[in-house]
Amino acid sequence: MSIASLADAPLAWIALGLALLVAVLLLRRPAVPPELISGLAQLSGRLDQLTRTAQAQGMALASQETALADRLAAQQLAIAEGLARMGERLSVLDSAQANLSALTAQVTDLSAVLSNRQARGALGEAQMEALLRDALPAAALSFQHTLSTGARADALIRLPMPPGPIAVDSKFPLEAFRRLRAAESDAARIAAGRDFAADVLAHVKAVAAKYVVPGETADGAILFVPSEAVYAALHADFPQVVEDAIRRRVWITSPTTLMAVLTTLAAVLRDARLRDEARAIQAGVARLAEDAGRLGERVTALRRHLDQARADIQGIEVSAEAIRRRAGHVAAIETDKE
Template sequence: MTNNPLPYLPFGVSPGLMAVGVSAAVVVLVVTWAGLRRRREAALYNLEDLVASLHQANAELTGRVRTMGEALSARQSDLARLVTERLDSVNARMGQTLDRSAHRTGEGLARLHERLAVIDAAQARLTGLTEEVVGLKDILANKQARGAYGQGRMEAIVRDGLPADAYAFQPTLSNRTRPDCTVKLPGDRAALVIDAKFPLEAFQALKAAEQEHERAQAGARVRTDMGKHIRDIAERYLIPGETQDTALMFVPSESVFADLSEHFPDVLQKASRARVMVVSPTLLTLAIQLMRSVARDARMREQAHLIQAEVRGLTDDVRRLGERVGKLDDHFRLARKDVSDISSLADRIVTRGDRIDAVDYAVPPVPANDQRVQPPGLFDGAAE
């Protein structure tokens, strides 16, 4: 019999010890496997709990998401409605603003058209004024036309301020001269002379002068021409007993009169010494108004007796009116007394009527055995 040799065991380990080691290893493996199984089962249980928790969390999350979705949808609807309302409001305000802007723009355009029309009218008037100024320049350049222009302005002022019987144009004086106008003053046979001619060429030369020597020459010419014209007025129109001792020289330009007053006071003093007063349109208007007031006062003095007679008649009428008012007041007083008496009589009649109405007309009953004579009844005869 052949014996099988035992396997070689290292380190001199016996087979029994080897079996014990194997058994221990098996036990360890079994214990380890059991532990692992328990851990796996615990892990599976924990995993199931985790899955359940996840499902619950998922359900809660789904509910929250649904709630949030509904809330978001509601918010979105509210936001859309709010945006729509805001847009409608903005559109309405924008429309109103545009309407107001269009209305204001229309009004502005209308006013602009009106102003343009006014500007066009003003431009047309300026054009006409320019033509008139050019015509005036032509008139002033012509001595005869200039005299007619001054005469026209002076006549317009006189006509506007005085009655027709208080002035005369181009009358002939005793010395065969013809002044432009004479004004009759009340209470005086002497008339006031007004001259409407003036030497304009010297003033035009003064305005056109640029150099100092040219202005000096033009100023000297103004003094010469004005002095000559003042002497002519004094010699021709100041006639004792026929005209006033003062005459008026009319300058139909305020600017020319201003130049005279500012730059040529010596000329005005010379005219004053010669009893010739240089007047502008404004001063002539004031003088004419003063003459009209004087004439009105003179007429009032002339008619004073008529006014006094009318006042006396008016006083008598007022006195008679007072007497008639007194008589009428007496009539009213008597009428008021009669009305008061009638009212008192009516009150007494009413009082007596009330007393009569308060009397008791009932007849007391009469006993059957009463033999006194009874008054016949009202309808006794009718009953028979």
């Protein structure tokens, strides 16, 4: 039963009872005082008004109940949708957690690789090789190239003379740099920086001595640093090392700067190829001109032969005409004898 029906029932029964009481009193009017009958009539009217008011309030309460039920249903639907979205987000979080765990394992493996000098060198060499293969044609590259001096370069970029082939070395001393980053005191930081600068200079000297061969390579070589952080620290904190490397014609590059250098070298290779093709076209045109000259000579000789043949034909025609006339004379002589 609704709230409106519960509110309407008692008042309706009370109003009905009062109406019956007034009717009975009216039937027994001589024995009932008029004031009582009037009061009961007023009370019945008040109860009737209260009944109508209660009915109106009941209808309003019923409307409120309907709205409340609709709101509750909407809230239940929203809660269900929120729980569904929460479940989806939890599944996404589970997937992200799994990916994070896998990434953590990969970072741990990478840290183990970087802590090993040989593995770190192989990683830098693979990175350098990938950059070279992406930027330059395969015909211009030679990996693990052995020079005439017996030194083996990690890569050789075959450029035309000048400047000539350029050797690329991908090995770089990082132990001192790791100590520099891990230093906790100024003294340890200064000592590690001094060791780092000495290691880099020693490696620069070795690259300049092994990979710059007069008449065989260019007058400089490329030293590839497989870390942007090391490259930035080297130029920011050790400019004297970079200047010394430049004086020794050793160009220190990072993955980003090496790609810029390779882009320039690719343009040089394109220009050299265009020059070779232009020379080939010029040689072809020169041969074509020679062929045209020989053709002209042959045409001239043929014209001479044709002129000689024409003269010979005219001579033959003259001889034939002379023979014809002489034959005519012989025929005329024989006719006179007859």
